[in-house]
Structure formats: structure tokens, C-alpha cells
Amino acid sequence: MTDPKTVAILGAGAWGASLANLAAANGHQVRVWSRQGSQTIQAVLKDVQIVLSAISMIGVRDVASQVQSFPLSPETIFVTATKGLDPQTTCTPSQIWQTAFPNHAVVVLSGPNLSKEIQMELPAATVVASNIPTAAEVVQLVFSSGRFRVYTNPDPLGVELGGTLKNVIAIAAGVCDGLQLGTNAKAALVTRGLTEMVRIGNNWGAKTETFYGLSGLGDLLATCNSPLSRNYQVGYQLAGGKSLTETLANLQGTAEGVNTCRVLMQRAKQENIPVPITEQVYRLLQGEVTPRQALDELMLRDIKPEYNY
Numbered sequence: 001m002t003d004p005k006t007v008a009i010l011g012a013g014a015w016g017a018s019l020a021n022l023a024a025a026n027g028h029q030v031r032v033w034s035r036q037g038s039q040t041i042q043a044v045l046k047d048v049q050i051v052l053s054a055i056s057m058i059g060v061r062d063v064a065s066q067v068q069s070f071p072l073s074p075e076t077i078f079v080t081a082t083k084g085l086d087p088q089t090t091c092t093p094s095q096i097w098q099t100a101f102p103n104h105a106v107v108v109l110s111g112p113n114l115s116k117e118i119q120m121e122l123p124a125a126t127v128v129a130s131n132i133p134t135a136a137e138v139v140q141l142v143f144s145s146g147r148f149r150v151y152t153n154p155d156p157l158g159v160e161l162g163g164t165l166k167n168v169i170a171i172a173a174g175v176c177d178g179l180q181l182g183t184n185a186k187a188a189l190v191t192r193g194l195t196e197m198v199r200i201g202n203n204w205g206a207k208t209e210t211f212y213g214l215s216g217l218g219d220l221l222a223t224c225n226s227p228l229s230r231n232y233q234v235g236y237q238l239a240g241g242k243s244l245t246e247t248l249a250n251l252q253g254t255a256e257g258v259n260t261c262r263v264l265m266q267r268a269k270q271e272n273i274p275v276p277i278t279e280q281v282y283r284l285l286q287g288e289v290t291p292r293q294a295l296d297e298l299m300l301r302d303i304k305p306e307y308n309y
């Protein structure tokens with residue numbers, strides 16, 4: 001346990017609400033802001049020690065610039081729990097927060113954390129990562145409990161990209177299950193998906209081993225195997241013949257993988273990174289291929305070694 005902190009949670013969606021409950025259950029003073037709520041952002045931010053953003057990627061840049069208008073103590077720690085990429089710049093959410101607040105500590109919180117399970121008080125673990133280890137330790141104490149085990153990690157970029165990139169593979173996993181391709185296919189997809197995540201992450205400057213931890217493999221397993229995942233649901237519905245528009249219209253909450261996939265394709269082309277799974281998910285989302293055609297494209301690529309040692 002730690003001294004009670006005053007925590008502002010920005011975003012009252014499924015994840016913001018779950019994180020607010022976890023901090024409040026540990027005795028912290030929690031104030032939640034959302035654009036639909038009655039409290040102003042100024043009131044929520046007054047004298048806070050921690051600002052946690054669980055805003056969907058689409059709103060992060062705008063909310064960060066709103067927060068810039070209000071005075072904050074230089075000690076205030078920013079925590080970002082968004083799993084997405086900025087369409088204009090390909091920046092991660094933590095890069096946006098760090099650019100907006102260059103003199104503040106920024107911590108990434110990411111892990112296998114399906115919010116519905118956390119709301120049901122089922123046990124889970126997560127990772128908090130920062131270039132400033134003491135800031136990660138403060139956040140670790142704020143959220144740790146007997147039902148939420150929080151690890152620190154020194155690779156914020158790797159932790160953030162793990163949570164972000166797995167959403168694209170989760171769409172593919174939903175397609176795989178929707179087409180009833182079997183357990184062997186799913187194991188191959190998830191394993192090669194992880195290889196693709198490591199390849200992209202390394203190009204970005206993240207550490208390989210981070211992707212084998214909770215925020216990488218851990219989140220990949222949770223999201224690719226659970227119908228609670230919105231990204232998985234998108235793939236599953238597409239495999240069932242629904243259009244993307246229809247699928248997204250009926251989806252509860254945000255499936256960040258749809259936007260992330262587009263941003264990733266742009267970056268992979270620029271940087272010449274091979275991303276076969278992401279490419280087929282992209283073509284499927286664009287309506288350029290059917291789920292079956294995407295599968296054939298993946299299976300019939302040139303044969304090759306598993307690793308280029």
C-alpha cells in the first residue's frame with residue numbers, strides 16, 4: 001500500500017471505469033472525466049498527482065492538448081492505458097503525452113486485461129513501464145492488489161507496442177476461429193503473429209524480450225482467445241460474412257486494431273518491414289479479399305526458414 005493519491009482518470013469507457021475502480025478500491029481519491037460527463041476537465045485535474053488516460057486513440061491528441069491548458073504540479077505523473085497509434089504521425093499514445101508534457105514522467109500501463117473480467121474482480125496481471133523507474137513504482141503501488149498484480153518494466157515503447165500490435169493479430173485470430181480452422185492453425189497464427197510483432201517492435205526500437213512478457217505474448221494470448229475482445233469479435237464477424245461497417249456499428253466499445261492495422265501498413269511500407277499477417281488483415285478490412293482468400297494468400301507464400309539467424 002502507498003499514501004493515498006489523487007488520481008484523475010480521463011475516459012470513462014470500459015477500461016477507464018475498471019482502472020478507476022481498482023485505484024478507488026486501494027483507497028485513492030479518484031476523479032473520472034469523460035466528454036459526456038458533468039464534471040469539467042479542469043475540476044478533475046485540480047491538484048492531482050496522477051493523470052491516467054484511457055481515451056480511445058482517436059481522442060488522445062485532442063485531450064492531451066486540452067490538459068495542457070491547466071496548471072499541474074511538475075511532480076504529476078501521466079499514465080497512458082490506450083492501445084493504438086496516431087493515424088497522422090504513427091506516434092504511440094505515450095509519445096503524444098510526452099511531447100505535450102516534456103518535463104513530466106510518463107508511464108505506460110498495458111497487459112492482458114480484458115476489462116469485463118477485471119470488473120468481475122477476476123485475478124489479472126499487468127505491466128507499468130517508464131523511462132523513470134520511480135514513476136513506474138508509484139503507479140505500481142497505486143493499482144496493485146490481491147486481484148491485480150502489477151509488474152514494472154524499463155521498456156515503455158515495447159510494453160506499449162505489445163498491447164497495440166496484438167490487436168491486429170486478434171482480428172486475424174477472430175477470423176481463424178470464425179472460419180473454424182482448428183487449433184493447429186490458431187497456434188501457427190498466434191506464434192507467427194508474435195514474430196511479426198517482434199519484427200515491427202525491433203524496427204521501432206523496442207526490446208525483443210518485452211514482447212515475450214505479459215504486455216506482448218500475455219496480451220496476445222488473452223485477446224486472441226477471448227470473445228470478450230472487441231478486436232477478436234471484429235475478425236469473427238467478418239469471417240461470418242458481415243461487412244466491416246455492419247460489424248463496427250454493432251460493436252460495444254472501441255476496436256483499436258482496425259485503425260492500428262492501417263497505420264502499421266503505412267509504416268511497414270515506409271520502413272520495408274515484412275508484415276504478411278497485418279497485410280492480409282488490412283486487405284480484408286479494406287474489402288479487397290475475402291477471409292478465405294486472405295488465408296490462401298498467407299498459406300501459399302514462398303516457403304522460407306522459420307528464423308533468419
Ligand SMILES: NC(=O)C1=CN([C@@H]2O[C@H](COP(=O)(O)OP(=O)(O)OC[C@H]3O[C@@H](n4cnc5c(N)ncnc54)[C@H](O)[C@@H]3O)[C@@H](O)[C@H]2O)C=CC1
Nearest residue numbers: 011012013014015016055056059082083113114115253254
Ligand atoms: N476494454 C478493455 O478491455 C481494454 C481497453 N484498453 C484500451 O483502452 C482504450 C479505451 O478502451 P475502452 O475503454 O474499452 O473504450 P470505450 O469505447 O469503452 O471508451 C473510450 C473512452 O474514450 C472516450 N473518447 C473517445 N473518443 C474521444 C474523443 N475524441 N475525445 C475525448 N474522449 C474520447 C470515450 O468518451 C470513452 O470515455 C483503448 O485504446 C483500448 O484499446 C486497454 C486495455 C483493456
Ligand SMILES: O=C(CO)COP(=O)(O)O
Nearest residue numbers: 111112113114229230231
Ligand atoms: O486490450 C485488451 C485486453 O488486454 C482489450 O482487447 P479489445 O480491445 O480487443 O477488447
